[in-house]
Amino acid sequence: xxxxxxxxxxxxxxxxxxxxxPALVISDxxxxxxxxxxxxxxxxxxxGFGFYLSRDAGRCRGHVVRxxxxxxxxxxxxxxxxxxxxxxxxxxxxDKEHSTVVLKVQASGLKLYLLVLSAQDYEFAxxxxxxxxxxxxxxxxEGCSRPRLCHITKEPGCGLGLSIIPIEGARGRYRxxxxxxxxxxxxxxxxxxxxxxxxxxxxxxxxxxxxxKMVKKCEKHLTVLVIDSRSEEIYNRMGLPIIPAFAETHNLxxxxxxxxxxxxxxxYGFLLRQEKLRSGRIAHILREIDPCSPAETAGMEDGEIVxxxxxxxxxxxxxxxxxxxxxxxxxxVTLTTISIAGRDFYTQLAMSPLLFYDEHIxxxxxxxxxxxxxxxxxxxxxxxxxxELHKEGTGFGFNLGCVENKPGTYIGQVVSGSTxxxxxxxxxxxxxxxxxQNVEDEYFDEVVRLITGGGTPLRLLVVDGLQYDKxxxxxxxxxxxxxxxxxxxxxxxxV
Numbered sequence: 487x488x489x490x491x492x493x494x495x496x497x498x499x500x501x502x503x504x505x506x507x508p509a510l511v512i513s514d515x516x517x518x519x520x521x522x523x524x525x526x527x528x529x530x531x532x533x534g535f536g537f538y539l540s541r542d543a544g545r546c547r548g549h550v551v552r553x554x555x556x557x558x559x560x561x562x563x564x565x566x567x568x569x570x571x572x573x574x575x576x577x578x579x580x581d582k583e584h585s586t587v588v589l590k591v592q593a594s595g596l597k598l599y600l601l602v603l604s605a606q607d608y609e610f611a612x613x614x615x616x617x618x619x620x621x622x623x624x625x626x627x628e629g630c631s632r633p634r635l636c637h638i639t640k641e642p643g644c645g646l647g648l649s650i651i652p653i654e655g656a657r658g659r660y661r662x663x664x665x666x667x668x669x670x671x672x673x674x675x676x677x678x679x680x681x682x683x684x685x686x687x688x689x690x691x692x693x694x695x696x697x698x699k700m701v702k703k704c705e706k707h708l709t710v711l712v713i714d715s716r717s718e719e720i721y722n723r724m725g726l727p728i729i730p731a732f733a734e735t736h737n738l739x740x741x742x743x744x745x746x747x748x749x750x751x752x753x754y755g756f757l758l759r760q761e762k763l764r765s766g767r768i769a770h771i772l773r774e775i776d777p778c779s780p781a782e783t784a785g786m787e788d789g790e791i792v793x794x795x796x797x798x799x800x801x802x803x804x805x806x807x808x809x810x811x812x813x814x815x816x817x818x819v820t821l822t823t824i825s826i827a828g829r830d831f832y833t834q835l836a837m838s839p840l841l842f843y844d845e846h847i848x849x850x851x852x853x854x855x856x857x858x859x860x861x862x863x864x865x866x867x868x869x870x871x872x873x874e875l876h877k878e879g880t881g882f883g884f885n886l887g888c889v890e891n892k893p894g895t896y897i898g899q900v901v902s903g904s905t906x907x908x909x910x911x912x913x914x915x916x917x918x919x920x921x922x923q924n925v926e927d928e929y930f931d932e933v934v935r936l937i938t939g940g941g942t943p944l945r946l947l948v949v950d951g952l953q954y955d956k957x958x959x960x961x962x963x964x965x966x967x968x969x970x971x972x973x974x975x976x977x978x979x980x981v
Contacts, residue, residue, distance in 0.1 A: 520607035525563040527598040536560040541584040568605035572622040575731040585797025592799045593840035630720040633713040635733035636674040674736030683711035686835040740828030745784040755779020760805040794822035873909040877942040888930040914951035
């Protein structure tokens with residue numbers, strides 16, 4: 487009888503001899519790579535970047551490019567339909583609220599840097615359990631750090647606690663040497679940092695004498711953009727600019743804040759006025775806050791400037807339009823605000839105060855109304871449902887209906903025990919989206935084409951038929967140029 491035990495001879499690799507055994511195969515399969523792409527979008531003043539960004543309706547995270555306008559900045563930059571946005575201006579956003587991501591895009595100015603994954607790569611990475619933050623970071627060489635935007639406050643006796651030293655043989659370049667535990671070091675400056683920008687001015691366009699004069703003239707504060715020397719080399723090698731939009735912030739004195747207001751019997755308890763600031767900017771300012779009102783309870787202060795309503799940037803909107811948005815919000819509204827001094831601070835730095843805004847914007851709820859009864863007797867609030875159907879031998883197991891010569895479709899019948907029933911489809915459900923594409927204004931034939939050509943799984947966003955009109959009349963969206971979409975499902979934002 488032969489023993490079943492197998493003894494493996496230990497293999498020792500001798501680099502002098504090499505490997506000359508053709509039968510030796512290294513069988514460790516390398517995990518297939520995913521390939522992030524950097525898209526650089528440039529736009530003209532008053533124009534958009536030319537794409538629609540949607541929340542990933544099939545997941546609790548992710549932001550998907552749903553449409554790219556022909557001949558737009560987005561198309562020229564290589565952005566494609568289905569791309570998933572991992573970073574906006576080097577800030578990881580895959581796990582951030584959709585409204586926050588839209589604000590970041592809006593606040594980026596005339597240039598936008600998006601790190602994206604194709605739909606195929608994103609699906610693969612998620613299915614394999616890959617850490618998407620690590621995937622995003624893999625685009626840059628190891629050891630590369632983002633720039634830092636640091637605000638330094640002078641202190642009696644030591645001033646800024648900072649020396650600015652010209653780099654020998656490199657005109658217009660300076661390294662920083664902070665005093666140990668001084669104001670500059672506490673504000674985030676590290677020894678050897680390269681100075682890029684000071685109080686909104688790039689140091690590459692000013693002389694050393696002008697720079698020294700600028701530092702000497704600063705009364706109490708100084709805001710600088712810096713980066714370590716290794717990262718500066720990497721940015722230059724990759725052809726990336728070192729700009730405030732890429733920066734991590736340290737010690738900034740002003741930040742936007744979010745106010746969540748619930749309407750009381752007498753309303754919200756404030757007035758919104760259009761006023762001209764000392765800088766010449768027209769602003770929408772909160773005034774006459776009633777004592778003990780919802781506005782005061784939420785922390786509203788007289789003189790604050792409204793930057794956004796329900797996650798939509800409104801600084802440059804018409805005053806009447808902003809008032810209308812607040813009134814249409816129902817019983818709850820979310821305002822993003824900043825003090826006048828804070829707005830002046832960012833104006834001097836030529837930046838949007840929303841550039842570094844990360845606070846959560848909750849969904850806006852409509853007026854409270856009695857729930858309508860479902861035909862079978864149970865209560866259903868007007869909340870869209872995402873149903874994922876996997877095709878079987880008999881199809882998806884439902885019939886589609888429509889009103890003759892009118893757009894819009896509904897579920898006419900659901901086969902008992904079918905994939906449609908298991909996915910949660912109900913008779914009389916109204917179709918809102920097919921695989922992320924809105925179909926509320928599409929006719930029957932087009933919806934059938936999308937369903938039959940969409941493959942499997944089929945993702946249908948639906949809402950109870952009896953609730954649909956109420957939902958359509960009350961829902962709130964981030965309206966950036968597209969028709970109303972369903973909140974918290976797949977709202978498309980034109981940016």
